[in-house]
Amino acid sequence: MLLPDLVRTAARRSPHAPAVRDGAATATYAELDALADRCAHALADLGVRPGDRVVLWTSKSIDTVAVMQAVLRLGAAYVPVAPSNPRPRVQCIADGCAARLVLADDDLAGLRTRPGQTLNDAAATPADCAFILYTSGSTGAPKGVSISHRNALSFVCWAAEETGLDASDRLANHAPFNFDLSVFDLYGAFLAGACVDLVPATLAFAPEALTRFLFEREITVWYSVPSALQLMTADGGLLDGDPPPALRVCVFAGEPFPIADVLRLRAAWPAVRLFNWYGPTETNVCTSYEVTAHDLTRTRPLPIGQACSGDQVWLDPPGADVGEIVVDGPTVMLGYWGQPAQDGPYRTGDFGRIGPDGNLEYVGRRDHMVKVRGHRVEPSEIEAVLATHPAVAAAAVVVVGAGLDSRIHAAVVPAGDARPTMLGLKAHCAAHLPTYMVVDAVRLVAELPRTANGKVDRAAVTALWAEAVVRG
Incomplete structure (x- = not known):
């Protein structure tokens, strides 16, 4: 089975069932199937051949989903890039993957006009690249994570079974298409013959609108970064x-x-199944933990659970209290585009530990690990402790300075009307962390800076402190 088979199968089985909903527009499986064929013919006329790459610098829409399907039917790979990316970065990505085409929103309308006819899909194998997701690279240039049909389907098939997806479900697609969370939204829906409801980028972090979307669209399966749910809880009711x-x-x-x-979420929604999934883009989801009523008395950080999607997950070095999370199995990427193929297990750069219940717990990033006055410090561990303070809604920790002058600074979002004090937070840290990990300075902020994918923007947090230092 390949990714384009999912829509084809659903269209034969339930042609009139809704496949994709975008605002007031809905495409049935038959309509999506026919539209994908028309787009595939148009792309073939433009020279797209098996193995090519097509950059989609487009908004989330039914047309974009159809073009994704069209590219796959031609045996090519699509490269989704959010329209918020500036033209120079898009050009860098297109050059980096030697793209056959770069399509913007205005280009999609012309693809729809191709006369409808059944297309014979190009021969492809499960090991062929299906799409490339570009992420920020440590060198400053974006790097493309190449994902095969097998990689994606190993995760999607497991996830659909784990969550019990069926044709009656409506999945909300909150993540942008260039973010790996969207793989479940789209292909989980297509595998089950369910409907995926696209959340417009303009609503991605609009708390009241997102909450209305969840209720009014009668969403049955929601998948997002935690910060979106936190925002909906704090400001969206x-x-x-x-x-x-x-x-x-x-x-x-x-x-x-x-x-x-x-x-708080677990207690408020007793009938809703809650899952914490973990995995970098290079592996998609490789561990899973279901949050149940048994967790209501938990005081330790939330586990990331056990290996899933057919993967094997372990810590290196073996037997250490904290080790690097290593993943091997069918979801591990083909490699970074233009670089040597991934050979063997993938070292995530994340550190974890085994909790007392046998579940894996996330500790932090290797590349965020810093030294403070001679001690190795993982900012995420301090953030986790600050987040347990009753007056703290969220926190981001950065280290300012170097050597003996290095200091731990925290940007803190207060919980409700609470105003956490510097002394109170230092005492809270001292009760849970070694002395060298106690924060040196705290700045209260209305919200944490976020990247386009909703993650904490650590560079922006550091800039907040740099600005404060300059202003004196």
Whole structure:
């Protein structure tokens, strides 16, 4: 089975079932199937051949989903790039993957006009590249994570079974298409013959609008970064009334979810299954933990759970209290585009430990590990402790300075009307962390800076402190 087979199969089985909903527009599986064929013919006329790359610098829409399907049917690979990316970065990505075409929103309308006819899909194998997701690279240039049909389907098939997807479900697509969270939204829906409801980019972090979307669209399966759920809770009234009546599964991934906020959600939605999924873009989801009523008394950070999607996950070095998370199995990427193929297990650069219940716990990033006055410090560990303070809604920690002058600074979002004090937070840290990990300075902020994918923007947090230092 290949990714384009999912829509083809659903269209034969239930042609009139809704496949994709975008605002007031809905495409049935038959309509999506026919539109994908028309777009595939148009792309073939433009010279797209098996193995080519097509950059989609487009908004989330039914047309974009159809073009993704069209590219796959031609045996090529699509490269989604959010329209918020500036032209020079898009050009860098297109050059980097030697793209056959770069398509913007205005280009999609012309692809729709191709006369409809059934297309014979190009021969492809499960090992062929299906799409490339570009992420920020440590060198400053974006790097493309090449994902095969096998990589994607190994995760999607497991996820669909784990969450019990069926044709009656409506999945919300909150993540942009260049973010790996969208793989479940789209292909999980297509595998089950369900409907995926696209969340416009303009609503991605608009808390009241997102909450209305969840209720009014009768979403049954929600998947997003934790910060979106935190925002909906704090400013969107998500937990002010009864739970969303249609919602049966809520999944979060992409960053740690403060335990207090997770447990608040767990207590408010007793009938909704909650999952914490973990995995870098290079592996998609490789571990999973279901949050149940048994976690309501939990004081430790939320686990990332056990290996899933057919993968094997372990810590290196073996037996250490904290080790690097290593992944091997069918979801591990083909490699970074233009670089040697991934050979063997993937070293995530994340550190983890085994909790007392046998579940894996996330500790932090290797590349965020810093030294403070001679001690190795992982800022994420300090953030996790700060997040357990009753007056803290969220926190981001950075280290300012170097050597003996290095200091731990925290940007803190207060919880409600609470005003956490510097002394109170230092005492809280001292009760849970070694002395060298106690924060040196705290700055209260209305919200943490976020990247386009909703993760904490650490560079922007550091800039906040740099600005404060300059202003004196």
